[in-house]
Amino acid sequence: MKKKVALACEECLSRNYHPNKSTVTIDRLKLKKFCKRCNKHTLHRETK
Numbered sequence: 001m002k003k004k005v006a007l008a009c010e011e012c013l014s015r016n017y018h019p020n021k022s023t024v025t026i027d028r029l030k031l032k033k034f035c036k037r038c039n040k041h042t043l044h045r046e047t048k
Contacts, residue, residue: 009044017031017033031043
């Protein structure tokens with residue numbers, strides 16, 4: 001089973017991505033993605 005989560009940029013805190021995440025994992029996602037507001041690749045973390 002997968003659930004939809006939001007990823008927020010570490011610098012500007014905008015929520016840009018909404019990937020699916022397995023319900024088995026307990027750790028929060030941390031991915032390096034492109035932020036449209038910052039116009040560069042930044043670390044994005046899962047938000048509640």
